Amino acid sequence: MTILVAPKPEAGSKPAQILEAAGRLFLENGYGAVSMDAVSKKANVSKATLYAHFGSKDELFRAMVACECASSTLEGIWDRAMAMPAADGLRLIGITFVTFVLSPKALAVHRVVLGEAHRFPELARAFYEAGPALMVARVSAYLEALNGRGELAIPDIDLATQQFFGLIKANLHMKLLLCLTERPSEATIQRFVDAAVDLFVRGYAPSAI
Amino acid sequence: MTILVAPKPEAGSKPAQILEAAGRLFLENGYGAVSMDAVSKKANVSKATLYAHFGSKDELFRAMVACECASSTLEGIWDRAMAMPAADGLRLIGITFVTFVLSPKALAVHRVVLGEAHRFPELARAFYEAGPALMVARVSAYLEALNGRGELAIPDIDLATQQFFGLIKANLHMKLLLCLTERPSEATIQRFVDAAVDLFVRGYAPSAI
DNA sequence: GTCTATAAATGGATAGAC
DNA sequence: GTCTATCCATTTATAGAC
Numbered sequence: 255m256t257i258l259v260a261p262k263p264e265a266g267s268k269p270a271q272i273l274e275a276a277g278r279l280f281l282e283n284g285y286g287a288v289s290m291d292a293v294s295k296k297a298n299v300s301k302a303t304l305y306a307h308f309g310s311k312d313e314l315f316r317a318m319v320a321c322e323c324a325s326s327t328l329e330g331i332w333d334r335a336m337a338m339p340a341a342d343g344l345r346l347i348g349i350t351f352v353t354f355v356l357s358p359k360a361l362a363v364h365r366v367v368l369g370e371a372h373r374f375p376e377l378a379r380a381f382y383e384a385g386p387a388l389m390v391a392r393v394s395a396y397l398e399a400l401n402g403r404g405e406l407a408i409p410d411i412d413l414a415t416q417q418f419f420g421l422i423k424a425n426l427h428m429k430l431l432l433c434l435t436e437r438p439s440e441a442t443i444q445r446f447v448d449a450a451v452d453l454f455v456r457g458y459a460p461s462a463i
Numbered sequence: 464m465t466i467l468v469a470p471k472p473e474a475g476s477k478p479a480q481i482l483e484a485a486g487r488l489f490l491e492n493g494y495g496a497v498s499m500d501a502v503s504k505k506a507n508v509s510k511a512t513l514y515a516h517f518g519s520k521d522e523l524f525r526a527m528v529a530c531e532c533a534s535s536t537l538e539g540i541w542d543r544a545m546a547m548p549a550a551d552g553l554r555l556i557g558i559t560f561v562t563f564v565l566s567p568k569a570l571a572v573h574r575v576v577l578g579e580a581h582r583f584p585e586l587a588r589a590f591y592e593a594g595p596a597l598m599v600a601r602v603s604a605y606l607e608a609l610n611g612r613g614e615l616a617i618p619d620i621d622l623a624t625q626q627f628f629g630l631i632k633a634n635l636h637m638k639l640l641l642c643l644t645e646r647p648s649e650a651t652i653q654r655f656v657d658a659a660v661d662l663f664v665r666g667y668a669p670s671a672i
Numbered sequence: 673g674t675c676t677a678t679a680a681a682t683g684g685a686t687a688g689a690c
Numbered sequence: 691g692t693c694t695a696t697c698c699a700t701t702t703a704t705a706g707a708c
Contacts, residue, residue, distance in 0.1 A: 268673085284578055286495015289701060300675050305703065307673095369493055369578015371642045378641040386637070413658050416633035420659075424625035428595070432587040433580045449622050450629075453666035477691080499684060509693050514685065516691095 269307050271297045276318040281362035285315055285370050315370075316377055322363050323384040328354060332392060340405040341455050347396065348422045348447035351389065355423065356437060361430055368431075390415055407460040414458065421450035478516050480506045485527040490571035494524055494579050524579075525586055531572050532593040537563060541601060549614040550664050556605065557631045557656035560598065564632065565646060570639055577640075599624055616669040623667065630659035 263269040275297035279288040290311055294301045308314040331350050335343035354360055363381070371378040394415045400406040408414045424446060429435050438446075472478040484506035488497045499520055503510045517523035540559050544552035563569060572590070580587040603624045609615040617623045633655060638644050647655075 283581060284495065286493065287582060290703080291701075301702090302676085302704080303674055311702070365577055365580060368574055368640050371574060371640065372492060373496060375642050379643055382638070382641055382643055386634075390634070410658070413633075413655070416635070416655075417630055417659065417662060420629040420631075420633040421626055422629075424622075424629040425595075425599070426625070429591070431577050431580065432591055433584050434588055434591055446622070446625075449619070450626065453626060453662070457662035457666045498682075500682085510684090511686075511694080512692050518685095520684070 268297075268299055268303060272299060272304055272307060272314070273318055273321050275299075276314050277322055280315060280318055281322070281359070281366055284366055285373075290314075312374075316374070319363065319367060319377055319381060320384075322359070323381060328389075332396065335396060336399060340400050340403075341451055343396065343400075344418070344451045344454065345447055347393065348418075348451060349443060351419075352422050352426075352443050352447060356426065356430055356443070358437070365431055390419070393418060404460060406455070406458045408458050414454075418450070418454055421454060422447055424450070477506075477508060477512060481508060481513055481516060481523070482527055482530050485523055486531055489524060489527055490531070490568070490575055493575055494582075499523075521583075525583070528572065528576060528586055528590060529593075531568070532590060537598075541605065544605060545608060549609050549612075550660055552605065552609075553627070553660045553663065554656055556602065557627075557660055558652065560628075561631050561635070561652050561656060565635065565639055565652070567646070574640055599628070602627060613669060615664070615667045617667050623663075627659070627663055630663060631656055633659070 263273070272293065276288075276293050279292055279296060290301060290304060293314070294304045297304070304314070308317060328350050331346055335346050337343075338346065367374075367378055367381045394411050397406065397408055397411050397414055397418070401408050401411070426438060426446060430437070472482070481502065485497075485502050488502055488505060499510060499513060502523070503513045506513070513523075517526060537559050540555055544555050546552075547555065576583075576587055576590045603620050606615065606617055606620050606623055606627075610617050610620070635647060635655060639646070
């Protein structure tokens with residue numbers, strides 16, 4: 255499996271200019287609707303230069319996705335969450351995750367990778383490994399810890415992790431992927447996360463078994 | 464708002480041939496990767512004929528999505544669910560919904576609409592209205608009924624509906640949209656739905672308040 | 673490495689005969 | 691309505707000078 259590395263060339267260099275232009279255009283318009291001409295113009299670079307750095311449109315697309323995936327595992331929150339009571343930790347994780355995943359950039363990456371998943375299956379896989387899979391692993395570990403501390407009683411950690419993500423994304427994610435609604439306010443996100451955590455904690459409370 | 468009508472021309476006619484070919488190609492390869500040439504060839508029709516029926520590639524794409532949306536609200540299950548105890552009804556709805564939404568066709572439509580949501584925003588909206596929105600409305604009504612019967616105690620029906628869909632789709636939907644895994648077995652679907660319904664019913668049990 | 677200019681192919685869309 | 695043949699713009703990709 256191809257590992258998705260984010261090369262991130264030094265800022266200001268031609269490759270960086272090109273990748274940034276490609277990012278804006280591809281993420282805004284999708285793979286098919288963007289020409290190499292458009293990229294070269296947006297990057298203030300000739301097409302020959304473009305092809306000197308990226309051998310083809312496919313390659314540029316892949317590189318751009320890899321670059322945009324520069325994985326935000328949202329470091330920092332895990333230790334903080336671990337130090338809190340279960341519900342508070344879950345809320346922290348939920349808010350952080352939802353805020354990230356509903357950001358315009360994350361949505362755009364999702365959209366373009368989903369839209370081209372047929373044609374770039376390895377890219378879809380690499381994207382998943384570089385992003386969602388990491389989050390899943392972190393949350394699984396966290397839930398395991400809550401189990402260990404006796405705060406929750408989860409029989410199937412894997413399944414519960416997926417449920418947690420499903421709960422906090424609810425329909426918001428899909429609606430935003432479809433461009434059906436503006437980005438929700440902080441208050442709305444808070445409401446969804448609170449409700450999700452309530453349900454989750456109530457459902458997996460040790461006493462509930 | 465444009466209503467998404469599914470004209471479905473009489474089987475065997477040229478328009479039907481064209482729409483079928485367009486469906487296969489667009490759903491398999493995405494909008495950008497399919498040429499009108501390819502569609503005409505697959506449909507065994509000349510390009511002129513194609514353009515006689517569908518004025519442009521955009522129009523053909525729209526028509527094809529409309530046709531594929533020929534809305535499956537999964538009639539029939541609602542009355543049956545209504546006659547069951549809450550958990551059984553939810554399981555029936557869950558299984559039916561997940562089986563439908565994880566079908567190759569539904570996934571392909573999702574993928575292509577998502578991928579082109581930027582360029583065809585009205586199409587994305589029409590798709591949502593013709594499919595997901597109807598399901599949401601049905602489930603909301605069902606949950607309301609459960610509330611009325613005293614089997615559940617749901618404070619915010621709208622939110623709970625979204626939670627229910629999020630729970631049963633969990634990560635499966637996203638993974639399949641990304642072509643990361645084969646279609647899950649009946650048993651797997653059953654497992655996910657059972658777990659979702661358990662959590663949901665436990666969380667919204669009247670006694671739990 | 674970078675540019676200008678261009679090759680070679682393919683794309684969407686149409687003209688005109690039947 | 692349907693076909694064959696074709697137009698013209700655009701696309702990916704490259705050649706050759708600096």
